[in-house]
Amino acid sequence: MRSVVYSEAGDAAAVARVEDVPEARAPGAGEVQVAVRVSPVHRGDLVGTSRALPGGASIRALGTEAAGVVTAVGESVSTPRVGDRVAVFPAVGAWSERVTVPAEFAVIVPETVSDEIASIALVNSVTSRDVMRAVEELRSTAAAPDGAPLVVSAAASAVGKLIVRQAVDQGWEVIAVVRSDRSAATVRTHFPDVPVVVTQDERWQRNLARLIDGRPVPVITDAHGGPFVKEILPFLADAGTLVVWGDLAAQPWTLTTSDLLMRELNVRAVSISRWTHRPDDIRAADREAALELAARHPELLAVHATYPLEQLRDAIDAARTNGSGSALLTLN
Template identity: 30%
Template sequence: MPKRIQISQHGGPEVMQIIDAAIPEPAADEVVVENKAIGINYIDTYVRSGLYPASLPSGLGTEAAGVVKSVGEGVTTVKVGDRVVYAQSALGAYSEYHAVAADKLALLPDAISFEQAAASFLKGLTVHYLLRQTYVVQPDETFLFQAAAGGVGLIACQWAKALGAHLIGTVGSAEKAARAKEAGAWETINYREEDVAKRVLELTNGKKVRVVYDSVGKDTWEASLDCLQRRGLMVSFGNASGPVTGVNLSTLTQKGSLYVTRPSLNGYITNADALTQASNELFSLIASGAIKVEVPEQQKFALTDAQQAHKTLQSRATQGSCLLIP
């Protein structure tokens, strides 16, 4: 029987169970995908823990790449045998087969492997909406990106370099600093050893930056605000250290009439046309080599090892993306 990961209660990695599940039948406008590689994302830990509510029992994961197994009534955009990738499915991508709405699928170019796609699609689309839509980063512009050696961060480093922009990336070790610089970061700051806001001030000759991208959350909130120019934009798009709570709006006034936004992919990729536009730009950069997607062997886990995968991800010991392989 095909396998899938399911949670019946919220909690730590131990609540994930491997169960038998029949191959689903596609409903109208749905496609069943045989997953070949499954993306693991930090947001999956939020669903598992209950930070992001889900009806229980529930599957986990929204991103994978694979081959179309069957199509439902009304589907004309893909056919059986097509190579596809998705990042915005209903929960349940941690599985051998998953039913996905057809308008959430992108055709995968032959030049990009299933593992490359699953390791980069959600993260790449995230970087697209961050750097190309939430705030349009310009050539030669300097900005701060917290957690630059993570899966999203390493793609952001490469994308920033392709744009001709100067990304200052925060990292937690010398090894991660080297990885971020290799990917295209202009400068790095080791937040364990350096004062981030002070270092940004030095790197920008006292000007600070117009935008900060922060997926860490609670632990970096104040430091990120302190890196912004007057009327700068704080883009808070994740909660790796816990959610930002109890925000005093007058703090934004005191620090320079700052702006704050809390965007999500689903707020930007809202239809098939938007998905096609963003994915085409991402695929073009990957195919050209401007964005390289490599997953270390130690960050590839069998589907049955999902618990260990989440433990490893949350240890902050990873660099780049992690995958489940059915």
């Protein structure tokens, strides 16, 4: 079968390649085999090639999330069944024609959800739910008043839009922070009642302060990172928490200890890489909720373009440079 692999550390565009590899192993007890139809190119997938291969390994398959059809099941598996369309995560080597994963990693896709949307329904939605759990806990601990706004930076990103959606559904006031007018237009299209602050405007800090209007802000969610962190921290209430779930800037923070110390500010990181350590019931609920969210709000899971494996380099370039939606690889 064909699979995207790499055998030496380096930039994904240089070291990732399509290769014929042995067929995926037959599913064992509690496992299913899935014929992959579509798999997204996440930025995290591309970062993975910068790390050396595990000890003794000569090759490693790329990809972590996919949508496809169950082709075989192992012993003791009652669901999903052969022929079911499923979304799978985590699925190491998802950029392959077939993958074998634990049955619990494969969730049945509703008929109303396309393969393309299903392929990006899990990672982004699960991340947003992990962020929301942290936000809810922190707001509760801080005894945040009902009128305390939640400031969401990177609100036009795939995960940012899902955070805004869930916060609005909770009845919270949300203030969206984005980098460009284009991103602001995206937020306004999906959430016309949510005020938006654009950081390219030199008056953005005054605009944000005006919207906050002196109210305490116990939590800000952020995926920009870099120098922006120092700029957004002053809007946190004393003892407030910055919930960090991404690093779009890919630059070092410019904080000093005193930036946090004097007002006892906190930083809490949320990473999809830790989600597999969550309790089984939480992970199961997250998977089901992710597909339900995809069915109700497919417009929040935007696809930029799809690429066959032969156009792997184009898909990688699109994943790195396009901000309007996900780049997908098509297989089978």
